[in-house]
Amino acid sequence: MKVIKIDKKDWAKGIEKIQNGYRLFGPVRGEKFHDFKALEKGESPDLDFQxxxxxxxxxxxxxxxxxxxxxLDEKEADHHVMKDAAKxxxxxxxxxxxxxxAAAFLLVKRNFDTPDYKDPYWIKSYEATTFIGLSCNNPCSTCFCTTAGSGPFNEEGxxxxxxxxxxxxxxxxxxPKGENLLKNAGWNTEADGGAAEKIETLKKEAEAKISSSVASNQLKSKSTNELYEAPFWEDVSFACINCxxxxxxxPTCWCFDIQDENSGSSGIRMRNWDSCMFPLFTMHGTGHNPRGTKLHRVRQRFMHKLKYYVDKYDDGIQCVGCGRCIRACPVNIDIRRVCDMMNSYDPKACACSEK
Structure with missing residues (x-):
């Protein structure tokens, strides 16, 4: 794989060139946070962020x-006919x-691009996208990517x-998509002979800064029913406010809802992100809700990511260790703690302690 050296003073020039052939998205600093936004002509991403x-x-x-x-206008010949929205x-x-x-997209792909079902909207959008990753030289204190199947210099995705x-x-x-973008940007300077060693050194330094971890090696062997009935779910869900x-x-949650909205005689059908944390997420038309309490909903979230996904794909957990949920949870629910509890759960030991 070719490695080139980009002098930082030439960075913006290359970005300007590729804007002629690509719609660009990148991290932009807001009032308090960085978020990914569409970049305007002449605008460069702010790469000074964690x-x-x-x-x-x-x-x-x-x-x-x-x-x-x-x-819905019956005067029109094609009324009440669904037409593809412009994309x-x-x-x-x-x-x-x-x-x-980037690794998270590969996990999500398993939901939208399967042998039995292919979501054309997600697939076309994903295939149109070139992913330029930025190595994570200084991971956040809550990052645990190295034990979640990823890493600060991971190349998958x-x-x-x-x-x-x-x-x-x-x-x-x-x-090849990456090579094409670099060619269009005009960054043609070959990296010096020691580039690979420098990258490897930075990688090891970044990995050494990650002190947080999760243990997931026993999840596959655990009984689904026993984990489902584990006594710790009451404690885990107690503080949750289902926000x-x-x-x-x-980055690996994929749930959505589909709704119709009408305005006068015209309407649209759209899909919106949804959440298994919301009470209406599993509400049946009869009014019955199989996950009617927050304990049910919290348990579903963790069982899906850390057990159901593991059993179905046998390829790690449905988590890449970014730590966002840990940093942002208003009541300090920590997926690392829950994963460790599930991984080490022994129903026999719990039964003995109760006696």
Missing amino acids: NTRLSPKSVVYPQTEVLFEYS DYSPKAVLGIRPCD LDILLVDATDCYYAKAIT GTCTYLC
């Missing part, structure tokens, strides 16, 4: 997305995505890995 408040999953999977349009699937690029967030080496960036092309912050911030 991680964004929201994950960049909305670049591929918008929080609200119009799917169909229709007319823009022209090439786009995400600049400065953290490796954990990326087309380019960008490494900040203080006075320059090293750009490692991982896929949904954890699911909206999470």
Whole structure:
């Protein structure tokens, strides 16, 4: 894989060039946080950040997305007919995505792109996107990516890995899409012979800064029913207020709702992010709700990410260790603690202690 050296003074020039062929998205500093936004002409991403408040999953999977349009006016020949809403699937690029967030798209892909079901909106948007990752030289204190199947220099899901080496960036092309973007940007300077060693040194230094971890090695062998009935769920869910912050911030949450909205004789059908934390999420038309309490909803969130997903795919947990839910939870519910409790749960030991 080719590695080139980008002098920071040439960075903005390259961004300006690729804006001619790509819609660009990148981290932009707001009043208090960085978030991924569409970049205007001449605007460069602000790469001086640890991680964004929201994950960049909305670049591929918008929080609200119009799917169909229709007319209720019976004077029109095609009234009450659903028509595809206009979409823009022209090439786009995400600049400065953290490796954990890029890896999250591969987990989410398992929901939207399967042998049995293919979501055309998600797939077309994802395939139109080039992911330029930014290595995480200084992880947050709540990051546990190295034990969640990712890492601060992880390359899975990326087309380019960008490494900040203080006075320059090293750009490692991982896929043909990445090579094409670098070519369009005009950053053609070959990296010096010691680039690989410098990148490896920075990688080891970043990984050494991660002190947080999760244990998930026993989850696969645990009985689903025994974990479901574990006594600790009351304690885990006690403080939860079902605000949904954890699911909206999470790069691997994919749940959505579909709604119709009418205005006069015209209407749209759209899908919006939804959350298993919300009481209406599983409300049946009969009024029955199989997850009618917050204990049910909190348990569902963790069982899905840490047990059901593990059993179905046998390829790690449905979490990349970004730590957003830990930092933002208003009542300090910590997925690391819950994962460790599930991983070490022994119903026999609990039964003995109760005696």
